[in-house]
Amino acid sequence: MNFNTKVIHGGQHHESATGSVNVPVFLTSTFAQKSPGVHSGYEYSRAANPTRQALEDSLASIENGARGLAFGSGLAAIDCVLKLLNPGDEVVAVDDLYGGTYRMFTRLFEKYQLKFTFVNFDDAPKIADVITDKTKLIWIETPTNPLMKLVDIKAVVEIAKGKDILVAVDNTFATPYLQRPIDLGADIVMHSATKYLGGHSDVIAGALIAKDVELGEKLHFIQFASGGILGPHDSYLVLRGIKTLALRVQRHSENGMAVAKYLENHPAVAQVIYPGLESHPQYELAKSQMKDFGGMVSFTFKSGKKEDAVKFLEKVKVFTLAESLGGVESLANHPALMTHASIPAEKRAELGITDDLVRLSVGIEDAEDLIADLEKAFS
Helix, strand or coil: CCHHHHHHHCCCCCCCCCCCCCCCCCCCCECCCCECCECCCCCECCCCCHHHHHHHHHHHHHCCCCEEEEECCHHHHHHHHHCCCCCCCEEEEECCCCHHHHHHHHHHHHHHCCEEEEECCCCHHHHHHHCCCCEEEEEEECCCCCCCCCCCHHHHHHHHCCCCCEEEEECCCCHHHHCCHHHHCCCEEEEECCCCCCCCCCCCCEEEEECCHHHHHHHHHHHHHHCCECCHHHHHHHHHHHHCHHHHHHHHHHHHHHHHHHHHCCCCEEEEECCCCCCCCCHHHHHHHCCCCCCEEEEEECCCCHHHHHHHHHHCCCCEECCCCCCCCCEEECCCCCCCCCCCHHHHHHHCCCCCCEEEECCCCCHHHHHHHHHHHHC
16 A cells, blocks of 8 residues: 555454444453453453554554554653663663653663663764664654754664664654655654644654564563553544544645745744755755655744743744644744753753754644744744
8 A cells, every 4th residue: 555545544444343434442441251261352451452453553554564552652652662671781862852752761761770872863983883782772863853853764774783783763753654764674663643643732642663573572562561551542543643644744844844944034043954955954864764854843043042032932823832743733842941841951052952942843724824923923
């Protein structure tokens, strides 16, 4: 199947008892057995639930993986990946990370004797320089949050080849419509399904997709044993969101480009960070690795003042000042005060997450209305 067909039909089946076209929401914790240990494939909903199974099959299909798993949040999905590791193992991660991921790595898992090394992945040899015989996982975001850096997935996979190192990619910003890391050699794909997969700002969810069956079974065991599963109703909402993913992300991309071009020409703006602009230092990589460029845009002010960013964010109306991203509505965010506040100030400064940086999640409204809203906020 091609992608637009996969989001609707991939891994999906009509419900067998009634022929229901949509998977029902199976609100049950347990399942009747014919004899002790003899059942229809479902025993207890923490292990498997038909609604969650339909979502997990869809996830595997759209990412071209062997096994999909759905979690109560994106961070629960990341937690599952880290539990593949043992004390003393080392993780090499991209330096520009979502604040919640950085917080989990440094404040939760470091105390269990995992070592995390954060590297600028712009230069592939730098990654090779920090890999040791204890390195077991490379963690990638591409594009990164909020500085929209890109990581060459194929190059990282080549560095890890033959070294017993897993390569995991947070594909939240790009979505499988724009980028499929497993096709580029990655072992695990992660999503905050709260964002574009759900797409309507009405559910908290996470997802993992494993490249092969054996790795998928290991992740499923951790999911089952730890219990961070997604409930059936939320599974239904994400599955419904996936059906319109291609349509929505194409519109997000069109609007993202329009907003980025507008900002690039605004006299109050110093820098616009968007992979689809030729001014982006990794524009050529974006063209080769992604189908389009998405709806996430970051920018800074010529004044460099936090006050100007705050004033701007207080004045937007069509854009909503809120955390999160990837919903149909446009959102505006101040990373230093909101999504990345858990990253120490000195680390933010080192990365370039300045106090005048604004991150936009460009929605699917009319681009003219979005630009008019931004214009008023600048005034």
